[in-house]
Amino acid sequence: MPSGVVIKMLNNLSNRSLSQWISGDGPEGDIVLSSRIRLARNLEKYPFPNRASKEERKAVIAEVREAISGIEDYRLHYIEMADLPELERELLVEKHLVSPVHATDGPEKGVFIDDNEKISIMVNEEDHIRLQVLTAGLQLKEAWGIASELDDILEDKLDIAFSKRWGFLTACPTNLGTGLRASVMVHLPALNLTNNIGKMLTAVSQLGLAVRGLYGEGSESIGNLYQISNQVTLGHSEKDIMENLVTVTQQVINQERKAREALQQDVKVIDNVKRSYGILKYAYQLSSDEAIRLLSNVKLGIDMGIIDYVEDKVLRELMILIRPAHIQKMHGKELVTIERDIKRAELVQALLKS
């Protein structure tokens, strides 16, 4: 497929380019793909979404819309979830802008998204307000700065449920207090290759943090992608929660770098990187899982300096673009698995060539 066609297809994907957090390069970008801050807030005078009536849910949306309309620094657009076709909703999930639960059918749910797809504010998810800021690389403090500023603006106009003793009141007691979930998405192929991943996961979970594979079940992760986040939300300040996460992440980065150094001359690793590149370039069909595994190998190859003929940015974008809703959106229709796998291989080839 000529690359011109692919570029046209990519433009089809959305009127804007890919989210800033995906395409942009950030600090420690060879290991940390993105950082995320999420704040849970509720309006004092309405029951939480799970107990609110249709009218109350509507009223919450109206109040939040009104409060957000006053924000001038960020251009936030409102999307009513019920107005979106299923494929578009899936697309937002793949871009990490709404949660899978928020994308399922259900009335009176909405989301505000800014032009850079850095900020998303879900309304009537588990809590009335779920404010999220996504940044490239390890930039939790920056993300927190934006989130806290937006939180201040909303709080200035809305009566937020808060108790002096228990902090911000949330529908689920696991979010109580700060309502803060800070997380980083890390790529740890070398720890996996040197059989150190299990030890690392255990150590991290003993430090009050939760680790889960981004794709795949439990501690199994496809593509060596893991999300590390704070477990506890009550009793610690936001600053402490973030510092703990950053300190531990820094340790994980150091360990991954050491493992990469140890593998620098490893014939098997070099061979695997190059083979993976070969398959990505010439396969006729690629499943999601296989593509993610191979992209992970090639990303390691780029970051270790084994290959220099692929741009890191292209690779990071591919990790999102190869997902099912993105492939289908590019082709403007629903596709069965086998069709998707062929289109996925075409897309990967075209982007690796360009």
Next chain:
Amino acid sequence: MICQRCNKNISSVHLTKIVNGQKSELYLCEDCARESGHLSFTENNPFDFTNFLKGILNPEEEIYGDYFQEDRCSLCGMSYQDFTKNALLGCSNCYIEFENRLEPILRRIHGNIVHNGKVPKRTGGTLRIRKEIEEYKEEMQRAVDNEEFERAAELRDKIKELENMLAVRGGDKDVE
């Protein structure tokens, strides 16, 4: 709607399948959905997060029995039993009404039961100012220890300013 498989029970599962643009719909009762393998129910997995949490929330059931479980929030009408099923509270007031029962649960989840983070500027009232004063005082002490006296003086002025603000707002009354 009656279940399309057993034609007996009321359907509670609505299945929409779209394969290559062909849409098919199916209404099943929970038993049939499970038996026919159309859905894998996460509730079968005791380590699924919500189920795990539910187990933690419900240890008192045997001691107090139904009487205790039937307590309802006077504002949103949620019963404590609803909470143990969904692991979700119904409204802000639930935290007040079920305070005593939530306390041990919160201790188990968080290890702490007193908020130590951000305080909303408006609804938090003077509490936020007090917290800022505390933070500045700590910082000032550190500055003094490090012999950064200029910095310490700056902080002292800030503290004074905030204390004046507190006085203007009516001082010692905490806004809750």
